[in-house]
Amino acid sequence: xxxxxxxxxxxxxxxxxxxxxxxxxxxxxxxxxxxxxxxxxxxxxxxxxxxxxxxxxxxxxxxxxxxxxxxxxxxxxxxxxxxxxxxxxxxxxxxxxxxxxxxxxxxxxxxxxxxxxxxxxxxxxxxxxxxxxxxxxxxxxxxxxxxxxxxxxxxxxxxxxxxxxxxxxxxxxxxxxxxxxxxxxxxxxxxxxxxxxxxxxxxxxxxxxxxxxxxxxxxxxxxxxxxxxxxxxxxxxxxxxxxxxxxxxxxxxxxxxxxxxxxxxxxxxxxxxxxxxxxxxxxxxxxxxxxxxxxxxxxxxxxxxxxxxxxxxxxxxxxxxxxxxxxxxxxxxxxxxxxxxxxxxxxxxxxxxxxxxxxxxxxxxxxxxxxxxxxxxxxxxxxxxxxxxxxxxxxxxxxxxxxxxxxxxxxxxxxxxxxxxxxxxxxxxxxxxxxxxxxxxxxxxxxxxxxxxxxxxxxxxxxxxxxxxxxxxxxxxxxxxxxxxxxxxxxxxxxxxxxxxxxxxxxxxxxxxxxxxxxxxxxxxxxxxxxxxxxxxxxxxxxxxxxxxxxxxxxxxxxxxxxxxxxxxxxxxxxxxxxxxxxxxxxxxxxxxxxxxxxxxxxxxxxxxxxxxxxxxxxxxxxxxxxxxxxxxxxxxxxxxxxxxxxxxxxxxxxxxxxxxxxxxxxxxxxxxxxxxxxxxxxxxxxxxxxxxxxxxxxxxxxxxxxxxxxxxxxxxxxxxxxxxxxxxxxxxxxxxxxxxxxxxxxxxxxxxxxxxxxxxxxxxxxxxxxxxxxxxxxxxxxxxxxxxxxxxxxxxxxxx
RNA sequence: GCGGGUGUGGCGGAACUGGCAGACGCACGAGAUUUAGGUUCUCGCGCCGCAAGGUGUGCAGGUUCGAUUCCUGUCACCCGCACCA
Numbered sequence: 090x091x092x093x094x095x096x097x098x099x100x101x102x103x104x105x106x107x108x109x110x111x112x113x114x115x116x117x118x119x120x121x122x123x124x125x126x127x128x129x130x131x132x133x134x135x136x137x138x139x140x141x142x143x144x145x146x147x148x149x150x151x152x153x154x155x156x157x158x159x160x161x162x163x164x165x166x167x168x169x170x171x172x173x174x175x176x177x178x179x180x181x182x183x184x185x186x187x188x189x190x191x192x193x194x195x196x197x198x199x200x201x202x203x204x205x206x207x208x209x210x211x212x213x214x215x216x217x218x219x220x221x222x223x224x225x226x227x228x229x230x231x232x233x234x235x236x237x238x239x240x241x242x243x244x245x246x247x248x249x250x251x252x253x254x255x256x257x258x259x260x261x262x263x264x265x266x267x268x269x270x271x272x273x274x275x276x277x278x279x280x281x282x283x284x285x286x287x288x289x290x291x292x293x294x295x296x297x298x299x300x301x302x303x304x305x306x307x308x309x310x311x312x313x314x315x316x317x318x319x320x321x322x323x324x325x326x327x328x329x330x331x332x333x334x335x336x337x338x339x340x341x342x343x344x345x346x347x348x349x350x351x352x353x354x355x356x357x358x359x360x361x362x363x364x365x366x367x368x369x370x371x372x373x374x375x376x377x378x379x380x381x382x383x384x385x386x387x388x389x390x391x392x393x394x395x396x397x398x399x400x401x402x403x404x405x406x407x408x409x410x411x412x413x414x415x416x417x418x419x420x421x422x423x424x425x426x427x428x429x430x431x432x433x434x435x436x437x438x439x440x441x442x443x444x445x446x447x448x449x450x451x452x453x454x455x456x457x458x459x460x461x462x463x464x465x466x467x468x469x470x471x472x473x474x475x476x477x478x479x480x481x482x483x484x485x486x487x488x489x490x491x492x493x494x495x496x497x498x499x500x501x502x503x504x505x506x507x508x509x510x511x512x513x514x515x516x517x518x519x520x521x522x523x524x525x526x527x528x529x530x531x532x533x534x535x536x537x538x539x540x541x542x543x544x545x546x547x548x549x550x551x552x553x554x555x556x557x558x559x560x561x562x563x564x565x566x567x568x569x570x571x572x573x574x575x576x577x578x579x580x581x582x583x584x585x586x587x588x589x590x591x592x593x594x595x596x597x598x599x600x601x602x603x604x605x606x607x608x609x610x611x612x613x614x615x616x617x618x619x620x621x622x623x624x625x626x627x628x629x630x631x632x633x634x635x636x637x638x639x640x641x642x643x644x645x646x647x648x649x650x651x652x653x654x655x656x657x658x659x660x661x662x663x664x665x666x667x668x669x670x671x672x673x674x675x676x677x678x679x680x681x682x683x684x685x686x687x688x689x690x691x692x693x694x695x696x697x698x699x700x701x702x703x704x705x706x707x708x709x710x711x712x713x714x715x716x717x718x719x720x721x722x723x724x725x726x727x728x729x730x731x732x733x734x735x736x737x738x739x740x741x742x743x744x745x746x747x748x749x750x751x752x753x754x755x756x757x758x759x760x761x762x763x764x765x766x767x768x769x770x771x772x773x774x775x776x777x778x779x780x781x782x783x784x785x786x787x788x789x790x791x792x793x794x795x796x797x798x799x800x801x802x803x804x805x806x807x808x809x810x811x812x813x814x815x816x817x818x819x820x821x822x823x824x825x826x827x828x829x830x831x832x833x834x835x836x837x838x839x840x841x842x843x844x845x846x847x848x849x850x851x852x853x854x855x856x857x858x859x860x861x862x863x864x865x866x867x868x869x870x871x872x873x874x875x876x877x878x879x880x881x882x883x884x885x886x887x888x889x890x
Numbered sequence: 891g892c893g894g895g896u897g898u899g900g901c902g903g904a905a906c907u908g909g910c911a912g913a914c915g916c917a918c919g920a921g922a923u924u925u926a927g928g929u930u931c932u933c934g935c936g937c938c939g940c941a942a943g944g945u946g947u948g949c950a951g952g953u954u955c956g957a958u959u960c961c962u963g964u965c966a967c968c969c970g971c972a973c974c975a
Contacts, residue, residue, distance in 0.1 A: 303894060310893060313974070334975060347975090390973095421974045428975085434891075435973055504974055624894095624969080698915075700902055704895095705968085712902060715915045721929090762904070765914035772914090833910045838956040840910060878955055884909055888955045 093724040095688030099798040103205060111813060112156075112164070112207040118613045120161040125152045126593055126653070128622035128630075129167040129214075131585075132193035134178055137200040139670070139678040139708065140662040144621050146693045146795075147659065147702060147760065149206045151619060153794035154755055156207075157817035163614055164207060165596040167214035168194050172585045176516035185544075186516045190217055200680060204689045205797050207813075212599045216588030221595060222518040223539035224605035225587050228637060229510075230521055230532050231644055237283045238510065240530065245509060247275035252513065274376060280520060280581060282508040284636045288312055291505075291635055300656040301703075304627045311628045313504025318488050320427060320497040322346065322400040325408070326361055330354060330400055333422030333502055336432065336464075337491065338483035340404045341472040342450035343427040346411045347392065347439070349419040350375040355395070363396040368413065375415040390416060390439040402427075403496040404487075405473065414439065422502055431456045451480060508633065510584060515542065515557040517582030525569035525576035534570050540578075556580040589630060590637040593617050593652060604646075611647050620653040627658060657758060660705040662696070667707045678708050690796035691717045697760035697795060719764075720799055722771055723792065726780050727803060733781025741824060743773055744787060748820035751791050760795070767792060782807065787818045833884040834859040836868040844885075852879045859885040 106112060125148045130141060152164040170190045179186040194215065201208070214221055232238045250270025284291075292312045295305050317335035324330055330346065348354065350372045359365060371393045392414030399408045416435055417426055430440035430447040437460035440447055447456055452470045454461025461467065469475040474490070475483045491497035511520070521533035521540045533540060543564045545557075558564055558580040569576035591605070597614040598606035622630075631653075638652040663669060664676025671677065683692045695716040700706035736744045747770045754763035770788070774780050780788070785807060793800040793812055804812035826848060832855065834842040842862040846855055856877050859865055865887065872889035879885050 306894070307970085310971090313972090315974080317975080332975080336975075416973050416975095418972075418974070421972075426975050433975065435975075438973095502974085504972070506972085628970085698902090701904095706902070709902065709916070712916045718930095719915085725930095761902090762914080765904075768914055831910085835909085835956075838909095838954095843910075876955060878909090880909060884956090886909080886955055 093721055093799070095690060095720075095799070096685075098802045099203075099205060099684075099689050102798045102801050103202060105801075106205075106207070106813075107202075107210075110211065111811075112162075112209050113211055114163050114165075114209045115161045117161060118609075121159070122163065122614060122618075123152070123155040123160040124163045124593075124614050124617045124619075125155070126596075126617045126620040127166070128626060129169050129589070129592060130197060131169050131172055131174075132190065132197045133174055134189070134193055136193075136196050137680050139680050139683070141201075142204055142206075142680060142692060143662055143696045143699075143702075144623070144659045145201070145204070145206050146696055147758065148619070148621050149693075150697070150755055150760065150794040153207055153797065153813065154752075154817060156813065157790065157793070157815060159816070163212075163596065164209060165212045165214070165599075166201065166206070166208040166210070167212075167592060167596070168197070168216065169585065169589050169592070170194065170215055170217040171517045171583075171588060173514065173516070176514060179516070187217065190215075203684050204680070204693065207797070212596055214592055214595050214599050216518075216592065217516075219539040219541050220602075222588065224595065225518050225583065225591070226521045226533075226538050226540060227535060227605065228591060228641065229518075229583070229587070230535065230538075232282060232640060233522065233530075233532050235640075235644070237286065237640065239281055239283065240278050241281050241507075242276060242278050245275060245277050245279060247273050247277075249273060277511075279509050280511040280522075280579075282510045282636075284508045284632070285503060285505055287636050287639055288314070288503040288505045290639060291632060294635075294639075294651050298651050298656070299654055301658060304624075304631070304656055304658065307627050308632060311505065311632060315502050315504075317500055317502060318491060318497050319423065319500045320403065320491060321495075322403060322427065324401065324411070325399045326358055328354075328357070330411070330425055331423050331497075332425045332427045333500060334427055336429065336484075337487045337497070338469065338472075338475065338480050339429040339432045339450050340402070340427065340487055341475065342429040342431050342448045343402055343409065344430060344440070344446045344448055345409050345428045345443075346400050347414045347417045347426050347428050347436075348395075348411060349417045349424040350413045350415055351419045352413070352424050354425075355413065358395070358398050361397045364393070367393050368395065371413060390414065390435070390442050392416075392439065392443065394443070403494070404490075410445075412439075412443070420506060421504065430460065432460055432462055434460045434462060436460070450475075505632075508586075508636075510587075511581035512584050513556040513580075514582055515545075517584065518587055519558065520579040520581050520583060522579040523567055523569060523576040524579065525572060525574060527574055528569055528571040528576075530579075531569055531571045531576070537570075556582060558582070586630065586633050590634040591641070593620075593634075594638075594641070594647065608646075608648075615647055616649045616651060617653045619655045619657070621657045621659060623661070624658045627656070631656065657703075659702055660700075662699070663705055663707045665708050665710065670708075676708075683713070687713060687717050688720075688798075690799050691720055694720065694764060694795050698764045700761060702758045702760055719768055719771070720796060722775070723788075723796075724799060724803070726771075726774065726785065726788070727807070729775075729779045730785055730807065731779045731781050734783050736784055736787075737781060739777060740773065740784060742827060743770055744784060745820040745824040748787065748791065748818050749822075749825050752817070752820070755794070764795065786815075790815060790818050830882050832882065834862060834865055835884060835886040836865055837888060838886060839868075841865050841868055848882065852881075855879060856885055856887075859887065 127144050127148045148164065152162050155162045175186050175189050179189050216222060229238060248270045292309060292314055295308055315335050317333055318337040319331050319333050320337060320340065322330045322332065355368065362368060392412040395411045395413065398411055400411050401408055417424065428436040428439065430436040430445060431449045432451055448471060449456045450470060450472045451461060451467035453463060453467040464480045467480045469478045469483045475486060478486060488499050519540045519542060521538060523531050523533060525531055543561055545561060565577050565580060567576055567578050568574065594606050594611060598610035601607055634652060638647065641647050642650055664674060666676050668674055668676060680692065691713065695713040698716055747766050750766040751763045754760065786804065789800040789804040789812060801812045804810065828848055829845050830848050832844050832846055833840060834844060841864040844858055856879060869887060869889045874887055874889045876888040
């Protein structure tokens with residue numbers, strides 16, 4: 090037998106799969122289908138990260154198993170290739186971003202192929218391909234036509250370094266998520282997408298899908314539905330100030346109000362306000378602050394009282410002061426709150442700073458010390474007609490009162506905000522809209538799609554915050570599709586989220602020139618059966634793509650309400666030091682090196698064996714050797730191969746148990762224990778000293794999804810057939826059970842002995858055997874047996890006193 | 891501050907629905923094979939103890955015949971966040 094030359098074997102089979110299109114998706118739509126999805130990578134300049142193979146191998150294992158089980162499997166791959174790092178690299182190195190992208194994609198593709206992942210490369214997609222983003226633009230146009238895309242003047246996050254507007258979601262830790270630059274606020278006219286119109290459906294339809302609970306919780310928290318009330322306060326100017334509150338029950342305890350520094354009423358009241366100078370200074374300070382500064386945790390409460398205008402508490406007619414403070418945001422609720430310091434922590438802190446009255450209206454806490462916010466146990470007090478009620482009952486009663494008296498109404502509110510969709514960058518999908526002075530914003534006719542990026546020298550951002558496209562007269566100037574008069578093109582591009590919001594649909598029919606995908610293909614393949622990706626994408630990407638998919642459902646493109654049936658997530662792979670891998674820490678592992686030194690099969694196996702799939706795990710250069718050693722031992726089985734077409738008696742139950750274990754563990758993402766079971770089986774085989782052909786075939790098949798190259802080679806050399814065309818092994822539940830079982834004997838819960846019994850032994854005889862054990866006799870000696878517990882096939886516990 | 895999560899040997903981790911804690915690996919120790927190194931093979935390996943035995947799943951309690959698992963409290967660490975009224 091030759092030695093295990095992993096490099097030669099892996100290249101041989103990768104070539105074979107390529108030439109035979111072994112993983113090309115079948116078009117036999119009568120077969121059961123399985124659509125396995127992994128997040129397509131952003132092809133960065135650093136090449137593939139050692140973390141990439143973890144989710145890819147995991148879903149590759151599931152896909153390979155499904156094929157062996159007879160499914161028609163769609164397991165595609167593509168490139169989410171628009172984005173700032175490429176553009177920034179292009180600017181820095183004076184290479185066109187399209188060329189940078191092409192180079193990066195080639196490198197990534199080569200690296201992925203070297204891992205033996207069973208992607209159908211005939212279905213590769215690339216978000217920067219005009220044939221792809223034609224449909225991204227098309228979807229945007231449909232949204233525009235349905236009124237879901239609109240322009241809005243708003244204060245946005247302005248990255249001073251990228252010179253680009255960021256969505257709130259993209260600002261991390263007060264700095265730009267992508268470049269780390271300082272983020273300030275700036276007013277711009279932005280394209281927005283009305284995701285809020287889908288908030289309730291995005292929430293409700295979570296009931297229809299099988300996501301990990303923590304992912305559902307994340308989605309729910311992000312959507313943030315709350316039921317409260319809008320309450321109208323009249324002011325001493327005679328007009329109305331409306332607040333949103335989830336605690337209308339505490340209305341009697343409202344001792345002041347706070348409005349956001351941007352609240353429009355301030356302008357309205359300008360001539361009545363006595364301290365306008367002070368107010369303006371505070372407003373300007375708030376405006377300068379980035380969102381992070383404004384929302385910084387634990388900071389001291391600041392604010393300014395509006396002198397000259399006071400509000401009237403509708404429930405008791407008391408006049409109360411109004412403040413502005415930056416802890417109240419214009420973007421949530423009505424931009425104004427009623428402050429109930431006794432029962433809200435932030436209001437409590439604010440009241441302490443400004444020495445405002447704190448009135449207890451819910452009994453149960455100690456408001457001398459802190460705000461009492463518990464809704465479950467409190468009883469109303471100092472609240473007129475609400476006194477004595479529970480918080481829940483008080484909420485109902487006060488809402489009735491508000492509606493009866495025309496002072497407010499029940500109101501559902503969402504935290505979710507509309508999606509800022511414009512970017513002032515070059516490397517993104519152009520927004521297919523023109524602006525005409527006569528007709529306003531007009532959709533580009535669909536036959537003009539794709540609207541491609543002009544091939545230009547300069548794709549540098551402009552300092553004034555406009556897109557690089559804005560400097561190109563030839564691009565901007567056009568005619569209005571509506572009236573034929575002169576018009577100007579939109580120069581903003583779409584965010585990177587756009588292309589990734591529907592890519593799974595394109596995989597179903599990637600070369601379609603007439604539609605984003607045919608109805609027939611979508612009806613067959615959708616929804617995605619299993620989508621695995623990182624936890625970092627379980628809020629935004631998941632929400633955005635669910636939103637787009639729901640929209641496409643509404644306009645009849647897809648027939649499914651939800652795009653993903655099942656969503657799981659994987660943990661990051663950390664450096665050897667337990668820290669996130671980064672160049673600066675010098676703990677980066679290059680997958681190419683690992684493939685060279687150990688082979689792709691060992692890398693795949695190790696990434697699956699490294700630990701709990703859902704948790705982070707540190708890379709260990711020595712642990713990977715154990716996986717290589719395992720494959721060496723698997724390879725060496727060829728030396729002890731004997732004839733035989735069924736499992737031998739001494740290994741029969743082990744084989745059935747291992748098939749069961751591996752089959753179930755793959756479905757539960759427990760790859761580490763599946764591999765452990767196969768290791769244990771190999772140990773057992775070596776203890777016996779030989780393996781027969783039936784056993785050999787099963788072992789190769791079980792291991793094939795994990796280590797496809799070595800198993801193909803071994804199977805092929807012994808049987809002459811192609812392993813990936815065989816069937817997944819079956820197990821017999823009855824044969825997974827042992828005839829003799831070891832049971833544990835305890836006295837008062839302490840282990841005293843172990844017994845080998847036959848599986849059908851009855852309780853009395855087992856207990857009798859247990860009591861006959863020397864150690865048990867000693868432990869029970871001089872005591873009386875109170876109780877005998879027998880757990881079939883597990884243990885006997887003698888309770889003695 | 892809010893939301894989510896995690897704490898088990900020297901290390902990664904395992905343990906079904908409350909039933910032998912530490913599977914499977916790594917590292918380490920002893921031995922065999924080898925000219926040597928590497929490879930491979932055998933045995934050992936939570937901690938204390940010569941042993942018998944005791945003890946042990948972040949910490950303190952509780953429920954139970956029995957708790958890594960359930961409950962209460964507490965500490966530490968990680969991730970996310972839009973002070974969301």
